[in-house]
Amino acid sequence: MLLVANRGEVAVRVLRAAADLGIRTVAVYAEDDASSLPVTLADRAVALRGPSPYLDIDQLLDAAEGCQAVHPGWGFLSENAAFARACSERGLAFVGPSADILELLGDKRRARELAASLGIPVLDAAPGKFPVMVKAVAGGGGKGMRAVLRPEDLDSAVEACRAEALAAFGVGDVYFERLMPSARHIEVQLVGTSVIGDRDCSLQLRHQKVVEIAPAPLLDPLLRKALHSSAMAIASAVDYQGVGTVEFLVSGDSFAFLEVNPRLQVEHTVTEMVSGVDLVRTQLLLAWGGDVDFTPHDRGAAVQVRVNQTSGGVLSSFGLPAGPGVRVDTHGYVGYRVGTRYDGLLAKLVVHGEDLDVALNRARRALREFRVEGVATNLEFLHTLLDQDIVGATTDFVAEEPVSGMRAPLAGTVVAVDPGSVVLEAMKMQHVVRVSGDVLVSVGDTVTEGQVLASGAGESDEDVAEVDLEHVRPDLAEVLARHDFDRPEAAARRHARGGRTARENIADLCTSFVEYGGLAIAAQRQRRSLEDLIERTPADGMVAGIGVVNGQRVVAMSYDYAVLAGTQGMRNHQKKDRLFALAQQENLPVVLFAEGGGGRPGDTDHSMVSGLDCGSFHAFARLSGQVPLVGVVAGRCFAGNAVLLGTCDVIIxxxxxxxxxxxxxxxxGGGLGTFRPEDIGSLDVQVPNGVVDIAVASEEEAVAVAKKYLSYFQAPAGAQVSAGAQAHAGPQAHAGVPSPNAQPSPAPSGEPLKTILPDSTDNFGSWNCADQRLLRHAIPENRLRAYDIRALITTLADTGSVLELRQGFGKAIVTALVRIEGRPIALIANDPNVLGGAIDADAADKCARFLQLADAFDIPVVSLCDTPGFMVGPDAERTATVRHLTRMVVTGANLTVPFGLVILRKAYGLGAQAMAAGSLKVPQFAISWPTGEFGPMGLEGAIKLGFRKELDAIADPDERRQRYDQMVAMAYEHGKALNVASVFEIDDVIDPADTRRWIATALAPATSRSQGKKRPFIDTW
Structure with missing residues (x-):
């Protein structure tokens, strides 16, 4: 069984050919095609729905149930690779070339590139030179084509071509060709890689062919051979299968490739008449795998004339010519209602004769026998055209019809005739056409594009009213009033408590912002008036949209505590779902201001029972690991709001x-007691327990830190290494030019960080740094003395670039985002002031999550190691040390981003290996400062454990102590960095002032991220 996925005359042609082969058929029809001839000819007919039913792939494939093959006809989806591929996926044979060939040849730009690669001339359009031809990339039939003679006409021509192509073929792309005037349009017919014949299609009106002749007359034999050879070369290059046509322009003895139509052509009939090859039968036999003989036999000449409707209506009379050598292909019949929605082809008159003179005379006679009443046609135009000498004519032979009145700019139905204007309706839209003179149409008439509406030769003399640019129409005034979200009383209450409104925070965060769902109101119309909801529940308590932060787009959203206490309502859940989907589709970071009280019980406009099918939490959690998620909270944040906050990568x-x-x-309600809101989850609880990453003093500071945090993920993936890498750089700016975005020095160690990037920053190529010689003195010579690791990090990093996360939790390790030469780096460092730098369970958890964050977003990691190892002992084991510490090891071992290791001082045992991502040979570089000391465990402990018997055998305590000190000194000498480097366990021992150069040079940039995720998610803990 065969599905004919088309309409009109081509559907009739294919249905009849299939019936001749005994193939059962299925036709499809749109609502306005229900009375068409294909519906009656097919074994089964399936109705299609929607505005573009013949372009609806899913509907067409559903209609093909029980079929083995699909014939696409011409136009619509006949050259659509996605349709051919979808047919194949459904197990249906596509009657035509493969999807890959359609993808190549159906794209006219790619087909031109192929022809040029084979040495076939093409019409290249030189930039800025006119005239040019604007052409649709897909489809054919003259749709989506405009000749442009002047530069000022180009934009309108491109727009018109795109719109026409999109409507006809579902693809709106266009390209340019050099316009070749006074040329002939010659086509070569293919079956597979064999040439069946050629034809002349030069007689065209508005790029639509009206008369075709086969074989092409007055063509030099050598030129004909060159055209055939070029067509065969293209077909052979792609191993072409099925029926197709290669089109050329010919001028004198030269020619140029135009395009390939990898489908059946409207004018295939004239080639059939002179070659004796039934091309549609051939197509079907090839699809069914039958034996096919398509050897052409030259037999005289043939002419095809296209009879087009120029208005809609009902065919009250439809008399067709007959006689020897006359063939008419049509879908018309008496009583058929002809619409104007589709191509205007009503019938094709095809005649054959022993030579071209006989064929042309026969065509003239047959045209005189045509009788069409009920709709207007181009028959009179065709009579006039064939009375002229058309043999050897060029594409500009047929002049545009003279304008003898005001013409319709589009096809439609006349719905009103007013003084000075005619109103046309098309696709439910009304178009006013200003006219003068006598109006020639009446209300109810269906007109085609270009049809004369009135006798006047120009616009009426009525003055065009000037537009008052300051005037606000009532419809716009209503919209503007609804967008006035100013609520002075609510803002004053917020300010009185030292806070800011949701919109103030968004405005501070984003340099530009477009709001989604600002007109939404709470779903409480059953219990409150519309006026009250508009006044008191603007945006349903959530301001949400897309804004620009640091020069790049982000999704920004804020619960509005002044609206129903920032609770989660039905409409703002819908807004979240909408924005989360956009964040996922376009890889946009999300900044969420989460203040609010959780779920809202007061919404009534729904049939919800439990509400547990809400998808917002799932959608937001799915973004984890794909885009940065930033949570900001001021005031109270409970229940569902807290869940969204806790899903974020960072909480400010x-x-x-x-x-x-x-x-x-x-x-x-749970019977757990009565508490005030301020008794629940205050920052003195949530900072040390690790829930909060960064604590700040104000909402202003919170926004500033959010911008700074985002900047690490918005910077380029890798920075250029400067000559010398400024190993001893002082505070001068990179490249010798102070950055317009230079940042102030960071706050003293231990204080909340308040330095930020200006919100207009989108250039991270400029940077400052401290004099790197200070690092030579950052670690005391006395190996037992502690030091300030944060001061060391501040000196090492670009000035003002340090942003520490979870400073109050897992204090034995510092985790911070920094920059080195403008390049974002995720830095981990042991803090010798906490547990001597030993890694406990909390520090391991903190570090493991930070490494996940860096890995998910391709931020290279630098580890500053100074640890005596993991924490041990009974108290440590009560914290599930075995699991927590190995979590850090497992995470480090599975990093995919570049990793660099700098040993500051102690590098002992498994703790040091954890700081090295598992081994000293894992990082891209493992270097040490001169203060570095190495060992499988703490050296004192190693001596006591390894030499216990020897030491116990010394009876004199002073002598035993002296011997112990000697062994320890020997162990330190053995484990010092220089000795470790001598056996190449590390890459080098360096001058601390040279650390930035190592990081900038040896730490390879991470590869650019593709869309999607590297990691399934980032742990919330």
């Missing part, structure tokens, strides 16, 4: 914030 909390999985009402 303002002093006085409270964060909890349940607020007072939920706690009391």
């Amino acid at each position: 909390a303002v002093e006085g914030a409270n964060i909890g999985m349940g607020g007072p009402a939920m706690i009391e």
Whole structure:
């Protein structure tokens, strides 16, 4: 069974050919095609729905149930590779070339490139030179084509071609060709890689062919051979299968490739008449795998004339010519209602004769026998055209029809005739056409594009009213009023408590912002008036949209605590779902201001029972690991709001914030006691326990830190290494020019970080740094003395670039985002002031999550190691040390980003290996400062454990102590960095002032991220 995925005359042609072969058929029809002839000819007919039904792949494939093959006809989806591929996936034979060939040849630009690669001339359009031809990349039939003679006409021509191509073929792309005037349009017919014949299609009106002749007359034999050879070369290059046509322009003895139509052509009939090859039968036999003989036999000449409708209506009379050598292909019949929605081809008159003179006379006679009443046609135009000498004519032979009145700019139905204007309706839209003179149409008439509407030769003399640019129409005034979100009383209450409104925070975060769903209101119309909801629940308590931060787009959203306490309502859940989907599709970071009280019980406009099918939490969690997620909280944040906050990669909390999985009402409802909101999850709990990454003093500071955090993920993936890498650089700017975005020095160690990037920053190529010679003195000569690791990091990193995360939690390791020569780096460092730098369970968890964050977003890692190892002992084991510490080891071992190791001082045992991502040979470089000391465990402990018997055998305590000190000194000498480097366990021992050069040079940039995720998600803990 065969599905004919088309309409009109071509559907009739294919249905009849299939019936001749005994193949059962299925036709499809749109609502306005229900009475068409294909519906009655097919064994089964399936209705299609929608505005573009013949372009709806899913509907067409559903209609093909029980079929073995699909014939696409011409136009519509006949050259659509996606359709051919979809047919194949459904197990249907596509009657035509493969999807890959359609993808290549159906794209006219790629087909031109192929022809040029084979040495076939093409019409290249020189930039800025006119005239040019604008052509649709897909489709054919003259649709989506405009000749442009002047530069000022180019934009409008491109727009018109795109619109026409999109409507006809579903693809709106266009390209340019050099216009070759006074040329002939010659086509070569293919079956597979064999040439069946050629034809002349030069007689065209508005790029639509009206008369075709086969074989092409007055063609030099050598030129004909060159055209055939070029067509065969293209077909052979792609191993062409099925029926197709290669088109050329010919001028004198030269020619140029135009395009390939990898499908059946409207004018295939004239080639059939002179070659004796039934091309549609051939197509079907090839699709069914039958024996096919398509050897052409030259037999005289043939002419095809296209009879087109120029208006809609009902065919009250439809008399067709007959006689020897006359063939008419049509879908028309008496009583058929002819619409104007599709191509205007009504019938094809095809005649054959022993030579071209006989064929042309026969065509003239047959045209006189045509009788069409009920709709207007081009028959009179065709009579006039064939009475002229058309043999050897060029494409500009047929002049545009003279304008003898005001013409319709589009096809449609006349719905009103007013003084000075005619109103046309098309696709549910009305178009006013200004006219003068006598109006020639009436209300209810269906007109085609270009049809004369009135006798006047120009616009009416009526003055065109000037537009008052300051005037605001009532419809716009209503919209502007609804977008006035200013609520002075609510803002004043917010300011009185030292806070800012949701819109103020968004405005501070984003340099530009477009809001989604600003007109939404709470879903409470069953219990409150519309006026009250508009006034009191703007945006349903959530400001959400896409903004620009540091010069790049982000999704920004803020619960509005002034609207129903920032609760989660039905509409703002829908907004979140919409924005989360956009973030996923376009890889946009998300900044969420999460203040609010969780779920809202007061919404009534729904049939919800439990609400557990809400998808917002799932959608937001799915973004983890794909895009940076930033949570900002001031005030109270409970229940569902806290869940969204906790999903974020980083939580920035303002002093006085409270964060909890349940607020007072939920706690009391659970029988767990009565508490004030400020008693739940204050920052003195949530900072040291690791929930909050960064604590700040104000919402202003929170926004500034959010911008700074995002900047590490918005910077280029890798920076150029400067000559010498400024190993001893002082505070001068990179490249010798102070950066317009230069940042102030960071706050003293231990204080909240307040330095930020200006919100207009989009250039991270400029940087400053401290004099790197200071690093030579960062670690005391006395190996037992502690030092300030944060001061060391501040000196090492670009000035003002350090942003520490979770400073109050897992204090034995510092985790910070920094920059080295403008390049983002994820830095981990042991803090000798906490547990002597030993790694406990909390520090390991903190470090493991930070490494996941860096890995997910391709930020290289630098590890500054100074650790005596993991924490051990009974107290440590009560914290599940075995699992937590190995979590850091497992995460480090599976990093995919570049990793560099710098040993500052101690590098002992498994703790040092964890800081090295598992081994000293794993990092891209493992270097040490001169203060570095190495060992499988703490050297004192190693001596006591390894030499216990020897030491116990010394009876004199002083002598035993002296011997012990000697052994320790020997062990330190053995484990010092220089000795370790001598056996190449590390790459080098360096001058500390040279550390930045090693990082900038040896740490390879991470590869650019592709869309999607590297890691399934980032641990929330």
